[in-house]
Amino acid sequence: MPSLAKPFSIGLILCLSLWPFLTAADPYTAIIRQAGLIETGPNNLQIQARIDYRLSPTAKEALHKGVPLTWIVAIQIRKAGRILDTTLYSQERPYRIRFHALLNQYEVATRDNEGEMFLTLNAALNFMSNLHDSQPLAADLIQPGQRYYLAVKCRFDRESLPVPLRPFAYLDTQWFLSSDWTLWPIQK
Amino acid sequence: MVSLQRLDTMAYSKIKLPASASILILFGFILLSLQLMSSSTQESSELSEMHSWLLVINTLGSITLLILVVVNAYSLVRELKKKEAGSRLTTRMVSLFVLLALAPAAIVFYFSVQFLHQGIDSWFNVEIDRAMDDALELSQSSLAQRMNWHIKQTRQIAAQLEDKSDTLIALEIGSLWADSGALEIAAFSSQGRILASSSTNPSDILPHLPDEQIWLQLRQNKEYFAFDPGDNDEMLVRIILPIDRDQRRFLQVLYPIPVRVTDLADSIEFAFIRYQEMTFLRDSLKTSFSLILLLVLLLSLLAAIWVAFISIRNIVAPVKELVKGTQAVADGDYQQQLPVMSQDDLGFLVESFNQMTKRIARSRDETRAAGLEVENQRAYLETILANLTAGVISFDASFHIRTANQAAYRILHIPVSHFVSQTLSNLAGKHSELAEVLEAIQQLLEKADDIWEQRIVFLGPNGRQELLCRGTPLFLQDGSRMGAVVVFDDVTDLIQAQKNAAWGEVARRLAHEIKNPLTPIQLSAERLQHKLSKELPENSQDFLQRGTRTIVQQVEAMKRMVDDFSEYARPSKKQVEKINLIDLIQEILALYLHSGILFTTSFSSRGVIVEADPVSIRQVLHNLIKNAQEATAGPCRIDIKINKAVRNNAEYAELCIYDNGSGLHADQIETIFEPYVTSKAKGTGLGLAIVKKIVEEHGGVIWVDTSYNGGAGFVIQLPVFEFGNSE
Numbered sequence: 001m002p003s004l005a006k007p008f009s010i011g012l013i014l015c016l017s018l019w020p021f022l023t024a025a026d027p028y029t030a031i032i033r034q035a036g037l038i039e040t041g042p043n044n045l046q047i048q049a050r051i052d053y054r055l056s057p058t059a060k061e062a063l064h065k066g067v068p069l070t071w072i073v074a075i076q077i078r079k080a081g082r083i084l085d086t087t088l089y090s091q092e093r094p095y096r097i098r099f100h101a102l103l104n105q106y107e108v109a110t111r112d113n114e115g116e117m118f119l120t121l122n123a124a125l126n127f128m129s130n131l132h133d134s135q136p137l138a139a140d141l142i143q144p145g146q147r148y149y150l151a152v153k154c155r156f157d158r159e160s161l162p163v164p165l166r167p168f169a170y171l172d173t174q175w176f177l178s179s180d181w182t183l184w185p186i187q188k
Numbered sequence: 189m190v191s192l193q194r195l196d197t198m199a200y201s202k203i204k205l206p207a208s209a210s211i212l213i214l215f216g217f218i219l220l221s222l223q224l225m226s227s228s229t230q231e232s233s234e235l236s237e238m239h240s241w242l243l244v245i246n247t248l249g250s251i252t253l254l255i256l257v258v259v260n261a262y263s264l265v266r267e268l269k270k271k272e273a274g275s276r277l278t279t280r281m282v283s284l285f286v287l288l289a290l291a292p293a294a295i296v297f298y299f300s301v302q303f304l305h306q307g308i309d310s311w312f313n314v315e316i317d318r319a320m321d322d323a324l325e326l327s328q329s330s331l332a333q334r335m336n337w338h339i340k341q342t343r344q345i346a347a348q349l350e351d352k353s354d355t356l357i358a359l360e361i362g363s364l365w366a367d368s369g370a371l372e373i374a375a376f377s378s379q380g381r382i383l384a385s386s387s388t389n390p391s392d393i394l395p396h397l398p399d400e401q402i403w404l405q406l407r408q409n410k411e412y413f414a415f416d417p418g419d420n421d422e423m424l425v426r427i428i429l430p431i432d433r434d435q436r437r438f439l440q441v442l443y444p445i446p447v448r449v450t451d452l453a454d455s456i457e458f459a460f461i462r463y464q465e466m467t468f469l470r471d472s473l474k475t476s477f478s479l480i481l482l483l484v485l486l487l488s489l490l491a492a493i494w495v496a497f498i499s500i501r502n503i504v505a506p507v508k509e510l511v512k513g514t515q516a517v518a519d520g521d522y523q524q525q526l527p528v529m530s531q532d533d534l535g536f537l538v539e540s541f542n543q544m545t546k547r548i549a550r551s552r553d554e555t556r557a558a559g560l561e562v563e564n565q566r567a568y569l570e571t572i573l574a575n576l577t578a579g580v581i582s583f584d585a586s587f588h589i590r591t592a593n594q595a596a597y598r599i600l601h602i603p604v605s606h607f608v609s610q611t612l613s614n615l616a617g618k619h620s621e622l623a624e625v626l627e628a629i630q631q632l633l634e635k636a637d638d639i640w641e642q643r644i645v646f647l648g649p650n651g652r653q654e655l656l657c658r659g660t661p662l663f664l665q666d667g668s669r670m671g672a673v674v675v676f677d678d679v680t681d682l683i684q685a686q687k688n689a690a691w692g693e694v695a696r697r698l699a700h701e702i703k704n705p706l707t708p709i710q711l712s713a714e715r716l717q718h719k720l721s722k723e724l725p726e727n728s729q730d731f732l733q734r735g736t737r738t739i740v741q742q743v744e745a746m747k748r749m750v751d752d753f754s755e756y757a758r759p760s761k762k763q764v765e766k767i768n769l770i771d772l773i774q775e776i777l778a779l780y781l782h783s784g785i786l787f788t789t790s791f792s793s794r795g796v797i798v799e800a801d802p803v804s805i806r807q808v809l810h811n812l813i814k815n816a817q818e819a820t821a822g823p824c825r826i827d828i829k830i831n832k833a834v835r836n837n838a839e840y841a842e843l844c845i846y847d848n849g850s851g852l853h854a855d856q857i858e859t860i861f862e863p864y865v866t867s868k869a870k871g872t873g874l875g876l877a878i879v880k881k882i883v884e885e886h887g888g889v890i891w892v893d894t895s896y897n898g899g900a901g902f903v904i905q906l907p908v909f910e911f912g913n914s915e
Contacts, residue, residue, distance in 0.1 A: 065468035066461030101464070102327055102457035103415050115417060116401070123401065163229050163239050164469050164476035170240070 028056040030071065030154040030179040033129075037137070037150060037186055044136040047075055051154050051179070053125045058174035062165070063121075068098035070160040071177070073131065073152065077186070080147035088141060088148075094157070095128045148186040154179040211495050218487050221246050225480060246483045253490035260497040273515065274508030278500055285496045289489060297485045301478050308473050311466065324460045327453045331415065331445070335425055338443045339413055341368060342427045346439045349375065349431050357431075358384035371424065372396060372442040378435055396442060398428060410435060415445075423450045506534040510541055522549035578677040579604075582662075585669050587611055587633050599655070599678045600625075622646070625655060632659055633672050643679070645858070654680045688881070691863055695750075695757030703750040706743045713739040756863060756874050762801035762885065766909055769796040769805070769841055773828060776809050785817060786825040792832055795912025796841045804882045811875045812845050812902060819849030819900060833905055840888070840905040849899040857892045 035049035051073065055063065063069055077089035096109045100117070106124035107115040118124035142148055156177035158169040169175035225246055228239035235242070264282065267275035345364050349357050357375050365373040365386035374385035374395035380403070385395040398406065406412045412428040423445045431437040445453075466473070506529050513524040524545050526538045570593075573580050579596035581589060581604055588611055592604035602619050612633075616626040625646040632640055640659045657676040664670045717736035721729050770791050777787050798805075817824050825848045833842040852860060861880040864873035883890045883904055893901035 062468055064464075066465040067468065100457065101324055101460050102331070102453055104328075105414070117414070117416065118401065119405070119414070127401070159237060159240060162465065162469055162472075163236050164472040166240050167243055167476060167479065168472055 028054050028059070028174065028177055030054065030156070030177060032152045032154065032179055032182040035150050035152045035182065035184045037142070039139070040136055043139045045139050045142070046136050047131060047150065049073070049075070049131045049152050051129050051152075053128060053154075054177070055121075055125075056174040056177065058172070059177060060121075062161075063097065063099050066099060066101065067162060067165070068096050068160065069177075070094055070096040070157040071128070072155045072157050074155060075131075076151040077137075077141065078149045078151055078183075080149060085149070089137065093131065096160070097124055097128065142186060150184040150186055151181050152179075152184065153181045211498070214491060214495075218249070218491055221249065222484050222487060225483070229476070229480065243479075243483075246487060250483060250486045250490060253487065253494055256494045257490055257497070260494065264497075272508075273511035274504045277507060278504045281500045281504070282493075282496060285500070286493055289492055289496075293485055293489055297481060300481055304477050304481070305474050308470060308477075312470060316463070317467075320460050320463045323456045327456045330449070331453060334443075334445065334449075335413060335415070335427075338425050338427055338441070339429075341443075342429050342439065342441045345373070345441065346429045346431050349439060351432075354383045354437075357437075362386045368441065369443070370441045371418075371444045372440075374440045375431060375437055376440065377437055383437060395440065396426075398426075398440065402426075402428070406438070416442075418442075418444075422447065423453070502529075503534075505529060506538050510538060513541055513545070517545060517548065522552050578675050580673060580675050582671060582673045583633060584671045587630065587672070589615070590671065596676075599653075599676065629657060629659070629674055629676075632657070633661075633674065636661060636672075644676075653678055654683050684884075687862065692757040695753045698750050699754050703747060703754075706747055706750075710740050710743040713743070752874055753863070756878055756881065762804060764799050764801055766797050766799055767802050767805070768912075769798050769800075769830060769843070769906070770794070772802060772805060773809065773830075773843075776806060776813075777828075780813065783817070784824065785813070786823065788825070788827045790827070790829040792830060793911045795910070796830055796908055797910040797912070798841055798886075798906050799909050800886050800906065804886070808879045808882050808904070809845075811879045815875055816845070816847035816849055816900065819851075820847060821850070824848070832908075832911055839908050839911065841908040841911075843904040843906065844893065844901065845904075846893070846896055846901040847899040851897070851899045852892060857894065860892060861890070 031052040031054070033050040033052055035047070037045045038048055040046045053071065055069075059069060071094070073093045073095065075089075075091045075093070076087050078085040078087050093111055098107050098109075099105075100107055103117070104119075106118045106121055108118065108124050108127050109115045116124075116127060118127060156175070158166055158175060161169050161175075221242065224235055224238070225242040228235035228237075228242050230236060261282075264275060264279055268279060345368060348364065349360065352360070354375075361373055361375060361384040371389075372385065372387040372395055374397075375383040376395075376397065377383060380397065382395060382397070387395065398412070402412055406428055410430055412426070414426055416424045416426045418424040425443040425445060426440065427443070428438050428440045431439050506526070509526045513526050516524045522545055525542050528535050528538050528542075570591075573591075573593040574595075576593060576595050579593060579599045581592045581596055584590050588609050589604065589607055591608070596604045600622055602615070602622060604615070607615050612626040612630040616623040616630075619626070625644050628642070628644050632642060636659055638661065642657050642659075644655045644657055646653055646655070655676045656679045657674060659672055659674045661672045662670045713736040717732060720732055724732055770793075773789070777789070780787070813826060816826050827844075827846040829842075829844040829846075831842045831844070833840040861876050863877040880890050883906070886906055888904055888906040890902060890904045893903045895901075
């Protein structure tokens with residue numbers, strides 16, 4: 001069997017040299033501005049978060065050309081452990097925005113809302129930036145004396161893009177619209 | 189053997205079928221994957237969700253196949269560099285296959301991409317762009333016109349309600365709703381409190397109040413009008429206008445848009461959006477389809493090349509085995525039996541090769557057996573020749589030595605076998621002491637055309653030797669000379685024994701025929717002296733006395749001579765014991781302490797033990813010393829040396845006695861040890877003969893050292909029992 005050490009080394013060097021470009025911070029990623037739990041009742045908690053969606057020129061062009069864009073906001077409540085955290089609560093909320101050329105309006109659809117029309121893109125994004133229709137959580141989920149985190153991530157759903165666009169959405173930084181996981185300590 | 193071949197074929201079949209099945213399964217998977225990927229490009233397909241995964245799977249498959257191809261190619265290059273069997277043929281076939289497969293595939297790929305791009309480009313043109321824009325604009329104009337009319341209508345309603353109290357508004361709003369043809373009409377305060385409403389749907393207790401967004405715009409713009417999506421995919425026109433100038437109250441009217449108009453507008457919007465999307469995806473479509481085509485090409489080509497590697501290796505395998513087998517046969521390994529992998533032409537070739545190697549191996553075995561037999565015969569003959577007492581030397585046609593046995597060395601004292609391919613003349617040049625005999629044999633060989641026999645006498649290193657030589661020329665079947673064989677034997681001892689026997693017979697006859705009459709002669713002469721001395725005159729008495737004395741003296745002399753001769757001829761009665769030859773010599777030399785002879789001794793060992801009769805050895809030494817003394821006119825000097833000698837793998841004590849006398853003539857050397865051969869006037873000529881006889885009776889030899897020129901030199905070799913420590 002011929003030795004593969006040399007080709008493997010070349011591949012490794014290529015990957016390492018390209019890694020900074022692939023992992024470079026992108027200016028179009030969504031930003032989780034704020035997240036936390038608020039008490040809405042004696043035994044109820046509600047998740048609140050504020051997310052800034054920043055669309056790249058390509059994404060804006062695609063939106064105005066009729067391509068719907070979908071983000072999925074993933075929310076988790078994690079209990080801090082010594083080695084690994086335990087996920088106590090997990091939820092995903094999709095947000096889809098599309099442009100209606102006839103009406104020149106933007107429609108934002110959520111899991112519970114068929115579609116909300118907005119005259120401007122900013123209005124639509126502003127609507128999306130707040131978590132809506134959040135179901136209340138039981139207050140006893142959070143026990144005193146323990147450390148909890150609210151983990152929020154806004155993931156751009158590339159798989160909802162048209163098929164021809166998907167492969168490039170994984171390679172083109174114009175489509176790197178997701179945020180990383182952000183952890184917010186929960187105070188009680 | 190037939191069953192073995194069947195086993196080979198069966199074994200191959202068992203291996204081949206799974207390999208073929210694997211290839212079929214591989215191609216099946218590739219086709220399935222490509223089909224799935226192709227189907228997933230359709231948005232309507234359920235597989236579209238798996239498009240990325242399928243793309244990744246196919247890419248990984250291509251990379252895997254590429255790695256396999258690269259590994260195989262690298263392996264092939266290494267085989268080429270090592271010049272392994274079959275590597276060149278494999279390279280040639282793989283290259284040909286790749287070339288034949290790549291060229292049409294590349295052409296098809298190129299034109300497919302071209303057609304694909306042209307096809308996609310053909311979807312779009314300026315006219316369609318303009319038509320789509322115009323259609324959308326027309327729809328928008330239509331809707332805008334409807335919107336403007338409804339705004340105007342709403343303004344009129346609002347004007348009718350201006351300056352009216354909330355109660356009046358509640359009373360009039362129903363008739364206004366009926367006149368307007370609206371779906372719903374409602375009046376509410378700036379705080380959102382409903383003042384009055386009327387709707388076509390009696391189930392709607394509450395009107396469709398504006399949400400936060402609308403309120404936001406309302407506060408900014410004082411009025412709001414927009415198309416809203418209604419229930420059941422219908423479209424509504426929502427118009428909100430202030431009733432009062434101070435915007436304390438607002439009027440909201442929802443007008444329906446006809447279903448037909450909504451459907452047409454939706455259709456136009458859908459087509460426009462779709463077209464816009466396609467326009468946006470134009471390059472992505474081209475690239476994506478090209479990528480898929482490329483993946484199809486790569487997967488197919490790489491799979492085909494990989495399978496080609498495997499298939500060609502399988503095809504070349506018998507050829508490779510054949511090459512290896514041929515190399516093995518060339519290197520002398522005839523046991524090569526190659527597995528028959530197929531029943532095609534290559535299989536037939538392999539079978540033929542196997543048969544050929546079998547035949548070669550059989551022939552080799554037969555040749556080897558024959559050679560072994562010849563070798564055994566040769567070894568047998570060599571053994572016989574080596575153990576022959578006679579020397580045998582064979583010559584080729586040009587009389588160069590081919591073989592010589594051990595006896596030749598023993599007789600000639602030269603390693604004849606070391607002079608193979610040389611002539612006897614060359615041998616004679618290096619051993620001058622044997623030049624005479626070797627030249628003689630050489631001449632006889634060259635001259636003789638038939639069997640010849642010749643006695644050759646020469647003076648060897650051990651003294652006079654007599655060889656009985658018989659030569660036989662060798663001829664081939666065609667009559668040409670192929671060489672000759674000379675058999676010779678040292679008959680010196682035999683001749684000497686014959687002479688001794690003759691001398692013994694002479695001695696016996698002398699004793700019998702001569703000595704017996706001597707006593708009566710002597711007695712008769714004495715009696716004559718006794719009887720006649722008184723009767724004869726005085727002068728006659730004197731004559732008689734001198735005459736009888738002479739007779740008696742001569743008879744006594746003759747008796748002594750006969751006794752000596754009898755002594756010589758009589759078998760000795762030895763009393764053998766182990767004696768130290770050096771001590772014995774020292775004892776004898778002590779007797780000559782005052783004789784005036786100057787002795788010098790040189791012994792290589794302190795003790796030389798021989799099994800001998802000390803009396804006889806003393807006689808030998810006395811005779812030799814006496815000879816030397818008599819042969820020396822002036823002061824006599826005798827050198828005595830004892831060295832260690834090895835002859836025929838036996839140890840001998842070599843006793844050398846050299847004097848400074850007159851020496852021996854060349855013609856005397858040959859006969860010096862024979863009886864009655866002497867150079868002295870008074871000698872009997874038996875001294876050296878007795879010495880030789882005693883030495884030979886002790887298993888030794890004596891010869892004249894012809895290399896010594898300072899006088900006479902004798903060398904005696906006696907079998908030694910033990911050598912003491914060297915000095």
